[in-house]
Structures are given as structure tokens and as C-alpha cells.
Amino acid sequence: MAEINRPVTLLSAGFFIAPSGREIRPFRIPSCNEVVEVLTAGKVFFETEQGVCEFGRGTIFWHVAGDMTVFRTPPEDPYRCLSVRFEVPEDRRCVPRISGWADDGTLDEFVDEVVRRFHDETIDRSYLGDYAHRRLLWEAYIFGRRSVAAAYPKPLSRALAMLRESSRLDFTVAELAARAGISEPYLYALFSKYLSSSPHRYLLNYRLRLARIRLAGSDDNIKTISEECGFENIESFYRAFRRNSGMAPGEYRRRQQPNA
Numbered sequence: 001m002a003e004i005n006r007p008v009t010l011l012s013a014g015f016f017i018a019p020s021g022r023e024i025r026p027f028r029i030p031s032c033n034e035v036v037e038v039l040t041a042g043k044v045f046f047e048t049e050q051g052v053c054e055f056g057r058g059t060i061f062w063h064v065a066g067d068m069t070v071f072r073t074p075p076e077d078p079y080r081c082l083s084v085r086f087e088v089p090e091d092r093r094c095v096p097r098i099s100g101w102a103d104d105g106t107l108d109e110f111v112d113e114v115v116r117r118f119h120d121e122t123i124d125r126s127y128l129g130d131y132a133h134r135r136l137l138w139e140a141y142i143f144g145r146r147s148v149a150a151a152y153p154k155p156l157s158r159a160l161a162m163l164r165e166s167s168r169l170d171f172t173v174a175e176l177a178a179r180a181g182i183s184e185p186y187l188y189a190l191f192s193k194y195l196s197s198s199p200h201r202y203l204l205n206y207r208l209r210l211a212r213i214r215l216a217g218s219d220d221n222i223k224t225i226s227e228e229c230g231f232e233n234i235e236s237f238y239r240a241f242r243r244n245s246g247m248a249p250g251e252y253r254r255r256q257q258p259n260a
Contacts, residue, residue, distance in 0.1 A: 008034075009087040010129025013118035015111065018042065018078035024071040029063045034086045036136050037061040037070055038101060040111055042079035045072040048098065058101040060140055065091040082111040086133055099140035110135065155180040156190045159199075169207050169230030173199045207231065208244050215249055216256035222249050 011033070018024055029035050039059045045052050046061070052072075061070055073079045101107045114132050117123045152160070159180040163169070176199060177187040184199075191199050207229045214225045226237035226249075241249050 007089060008129055008133045010118065010125050010132060011085040011087055013082070013084045013114050013132070015040075015080070015115055016083045017080045018073045020078045021075045024073065026068040026071040029065050029067050029069070031065045031091055032088055033065060034088055035063045035067075035069055036082075036084045036086070037063070038082040038084075038107070038111065038136075040080050040082065040107065043074050043077045044070045044079045045074070046070060046098070055098070058104055058107060060099045060101060060136065060143070062093075062095050062097055062099065062136075062140065064093050067097070082114065084114065084132055084136070086129065095137060095140040096144065100143040101139050102142040102146065152194055153190060155182045155186070156194055159187065159190075163203070163206055168228050169203070169210065170227070171230070173203065176203070203230075204240060205244075208241060211237070211241065211249070212245070212252065215253040222253075225249075 016037075027035070037060070039055065039057050039061075041057055044055045044059065044061075046055055047053075063069055069083075070079070070081075114128070117128050118125070149157070149160075159176050162171075162176060162179045173187070174184055177184045180187060182190075187199055191197055191202055195202055197205075211225055211229045214220055214229070215222070218225075222237075223234050226234045229237070231237035231240070238248060241247075241252070245252055247255075
């Protein structure tokens, strides 16, 4: 995804229900416009690199200048979608044309909120537009990350699951390889190919990331945090943390406090 740093203007927001058994006229996106369609029900047929594919609820179609909106739908299950149109300062694609809503449980709430508030004259549309655009970007971004992770080989997925699910990170790379059911050299090869990192470097960064979260969100003793994040001793934790963050753990904690 490209870096996002540009103002947007919300031009329209509505709920579209495709007519059953009737031809739908697609809309070509003009210059400096983006139209985002988020399916809430039904099916859409859309051309991809793999040919015409079927898409359903939760699919996000992000159209930029020159693109056409979706229009092909089965008569027995016509699609319904949120359609949001933005004016943008330049024509460029920041997210994939097709992505998805990461958390299905929040989709209907978002759709209702955007449509309802767009038609409320007491709402400042500049704030609403910024919120809607950034939320849609976020959902596309998270969906993309999950899609990449879903494509990992099973041994790599098992190794990463061990990191996520462990209450303590005081295990070695050898133990990580054993949990994944593969040799250490093969684990190194997988990390290099899919994560552009070595298991040692990835594990260290994961430990430091968890330590930062613990420091910022709890008053736990720093030595306890060091141990539970898998560092051999508090001295090695301080060295690694300072090298990574440019400050000591205590200073990092103070800077993250609301009244710091």
C-alpha cells in the first residue's frame, strides 16, 4: 500500500440495492475521484487476473479514476452495497482494487453510521469524510495483512502461532523449529523468504514489541516484563531495548504516560 497523506472530500454516501433481473449501468470514475463499494449482501462477478470471480459480503471494491463500478450480479442473488464517493487531490491507487472487511461483526454498524450521518445536516462532512476514508483504508490494510499471512506455509504459520499464543517468550529458535515440525535451517529459509528476517531477529523484535506494549499499558515491574518477554537477564533487555528504541525502558514508559 502507498503512503497515505492527502485531504479528501466526501461527495456522497448511500446504500445501493441492485435491481433483480434488470441491467445495471456501471459508472466510470472521473478524475480526482474515488468510489468505494462495500458489499453487504448478495454476489458480484468481477474480472480479476485469474478471470471472472465471484465476490460476496465484506468485499471492498476501491475504484479510482478510469475504473468502472461493479455491475454484474446473479439475478437470483443481486448485491447490496455501501457506495461512498470521495474527491481526492490526485489520481493514484493507494490500496488494491479488491480487498475485504476484516471484522464482519462491525460492517453493518459502519455502513449504517456513514449513511445516516452523511444525511444529517448537523454533522460536519469534513470530519465524516476523513473518518470514513481512513476507516476504509484501515480495513483494506488489515485484510491485506491477513491475506499475506494466510498464504504462509503451514510450518511458518505454526511457528508464528507459537509466538502469538505463548504467555512467555523464553524459548529458543530451536524450540520454535521443533514446534513448527521442521529443522532449524529450514526455519531460517522460511523466515528469510516470507518475512525477510532471520528467526533470531524476528523473535528479538517480537519480544521488544511486546515489551513496549507492556511498558506503556501496565505498571508491571520492568524485571518481570524482561523475564516474561524472554530476555536472559535484565541487562541484556536494557541493551536490546536501548539499541532498538534509543532510550531505556523506564524512559520509554514515562514518555507513554498520558500526563508525561
